[in-house]
Amino acid sequence: MGFVDRSQENLLSKMATGNGHGENSPYFDGWKAYENDPFHASENPRGVIHMGLAENQLCFDLIQDWIKKNPKASICTPDGVDAFRDIAIFQDYHGLPEFRNAVAKFMAKVRGNRVRFDPDRIVMSGGATGAHETMAFCLANPGEAFLVPTPYYPGFDRDLRWRTGVQLLPVVCESSNNFKVTRKALEAAYERAQEANIRVKGLLITNPSNPLGTILDRETLRSIVSFINEKNIHLVCDEIYAATVFSEPGFVSISEIMEEEITCNRDLIHIVYSLSKDMGFPGFRVGIIYSYNDAVVNCSRKMSSFGLVSSQTQHLIASMLSDDEFVDRFIAESAKRLGIRHEVFTQGLDQVGIGYLKSNAGLFLWMDLHHLLKEKTFEAEMKLWRVIINEVKLNVSPGSSFHCSEPGWFRVCFANMDDSTMELALTRIITFARQSEELRIQRKRQCWASNRPRLSFSKRRMDDIMTTQSLLSPHSPIPQSPLVRART
Numbered sequence: 017m018g019f020v021d022r023s024q025e026n027l028l029s030k031m032a033t034g035n036g037h038g039e040n041s042p043y044f045d046g047w048k049a050y051e052n053d054p055f056h057a058s059e060n061p062r063g064v065i066h067m068g069l070a071e072n073q074l075c076f077d078l079i080q081d082w083i084k085k086n087p088k089a090s091i092c093t094p095d096g097v098d099a100f101r102d103i104a105i106f107q108d109y110h111g112l113p114e115f116r117n118a119v120a121k122f123m124a125k126v127r128g129n130r131v132r133f134d135p136d137r138i139v140m141s142g143g144a145t146g147a148h149e150t151m152a153f154c155l156a157n158p159g160e161a162f163l164v165p166t167p168y169y170p171g172f173d174r175d176l177r178w179r180t181g182v183q184l185l186p187v188v189c190e191s192s193n194n195f196k197v198t199r200k201a202l203e204a205a206y207e208r209a210q211e212a213n214i215r216v217k218g219l220l221i222t223n224p225s226n227p228l229g230t231i232l233d234r235e236t237l238r239s240i241v242s243f244i245n246e247k248n249i250h251l252v253c254d255e256i257y258a259a260t261v262f263s264e265p266g267f268v269s270i271s272e273i274m275e276e277e278i279t280c281n282r283d284l285i286h287i288v289y290s291l292s293k294d295m296g297f298p299g300f301r302v303g304i305i306y307s308y309n310d311a312v313v314n315c316s317r318k319m320s321s322f323g324l325v326s327s328q329t330q331h332l333i334a335s336m337l338s339d340d341e342f343v344d345r346f347i348a349e350s351a352k353r354l355g356i357r358h359e360v361f362t363q364g365l366d367q368v369g370i371g372y373l374k375s376n377a378g379l380f381l382w383m384d385l386h387h388l389l390k391e392k393t394f395e396a397e398m399k400l401w402r403v404i405i406n407e408v409k410l411n412v413s414p415g416s417s418f419h420c421s422e423p424g425w426f427r428v429c430f431a432n433m434d435d436s437t438m439e440l441a442l443t444r445i446i447t448f449a450r451q452s453e454e455l456r457i458q459r460k461r462q463c464w465a466s467n468r469p470r471l472s473f474s475k476r477r478m479d480d481i482m483t484t485q486s487l488l489s490p491h492s493p494i495p496q497s498p499l500v501r502a503r504t
């Protein structure tokens with residue numbers, strides 16, 4: 017499965033059999049490694065723990081409570097069946113008015129009610145994935161390009177490029193200034209495109225960032241807006257992690273910048289949103305395009321026929337998001353729980369001196385393991401990644417799959433598992449770091465001319481780590497951790 021049989025190449029289209037999906041990247045290889053040996057607390061305690069999936073699974077209890085208390089909203093229930101007929105036949109690509117109203121209100125709430133969204137500009141899509149492809153189809157011709165600051169979400173290579181023929185060109189951001197998107201980096205990327213004779217049609221930013229977990233400050237957003245305005249290119253802002261900000265400074269949406277006294281052609285600005293991360297509903301495929309450009313609203317609405325949100329889902333979401341009390345509580349509680357996860361995780365890494373980018377949003381951490389690389393190359397990064405997957409049994413994602421310009425960075429997701437799996441994952445990382453350090457010291461001491469020990473776990477200790485559900489070490493972060501305090 018996955019790879020196309022060569023004999024099919026002549027039978028099927030080039031697009032279908034080509035590599036445009038980007039499945040052959042280490043990002044997806046990690047998923048496959050997990051699928052071949054998935055961790056299960058009782059059935060496969062030595063299996064791979066999936067830390068490569070940016071899912072928000074920390075608040076399902078709240079959602080389940082709401083669903084139980086509102087049985088009408090699901091329609092296919094005895095309480096909801098009266099609405100079934102009308103909803104089942106509804107197929108207007110504008111979407112249910114109550115859905116658009118509720119989503120517009122939710123988008124404002126997530127942005128602290130500092131801005132308003134017009135329900136008539138809400139266009140549906142199959143998740144943010146579908147929204148990005150629709151934007152690429154609307155804004156660029158095959159061969160034209162979008163600039164994208166690095167590191168960026170690997171799915172963009174599929175979503176924006178595969179079926180549209182649009183290109184993505186990196187805006188190289190660096191760790192020396194915490195991967196800030198500077199005017200200099202933007203100009204350099206734009207110039208490189210001009211030299212290569214590629215027409216740039218837009219800039220795609222992700223705020224808060226996946227994989228960095230950081231937010232763009234007001235100054236950076238203003239400078240980005242003035243850049244795209246001067247070049248007369250589009251700005252697509254992926255804000256699907258807007259409600260994952262768990263500490264100060266708060267999130268600033270591009271929509272807030274639009275309300276300020278700035279000179280900018282509003283026709284150039286578009287927001288991509290979805291409920292996949294903020295609510296934790298990737299399975300519902302609720303994606304949103306919000307454009308300030310009337311023509312883009314119209315075109316993308318026509319294209320949305322290929323990726324509408326089912327009317328049953330619209331009905332459920334409309335009811336849920338119209339419940340102000342629930343939404344307020346959910347947003348606050350979700351951010352609080354993410355903050356606790358982040359704190360536990362970073363405290364664990366601090367104990368063994370593993371660096372990471374300071375962040376205050378997202379479902380992941382951008383971990384710095386460059387000190388464990390044998391040399392500063394992406395080959396060495398892949399070697400280390402294989403050790404982490406095959407011996408430490410953690411699926412983390414290497415920076416190269418996010419087009420990071422520097423080797424040694426890894427994205428680690430921490431919100432797609434329960435507390436005990438998270439503790440075990442942390443235990444594995446901490447033990448790995450300690451063993452790596454021991455090895456380093458040993459190597460230094462012995463300074464063998466040849467036959468040096470490989471970077472690998474001792475079998476006996478590894479067996480312990482694979483199954484230990486809580487840390488026994490006196491240096492354990494767990495007993496004192498906020499995760500434990502929150503539970504007790």
Ligand SMILES: Cc1ncc(COP(=O)(O)O)c(C=O)c1O
Pocket residue numbers: 070142143144145146169171222226254256290291292298302303
């Ligand atoms: C930045 C970013 N954009 C888009 C997506 C796709 O989201 P959806 O599930 O809504 O299609 C993801 C998923 O991880 C993402 O991280």
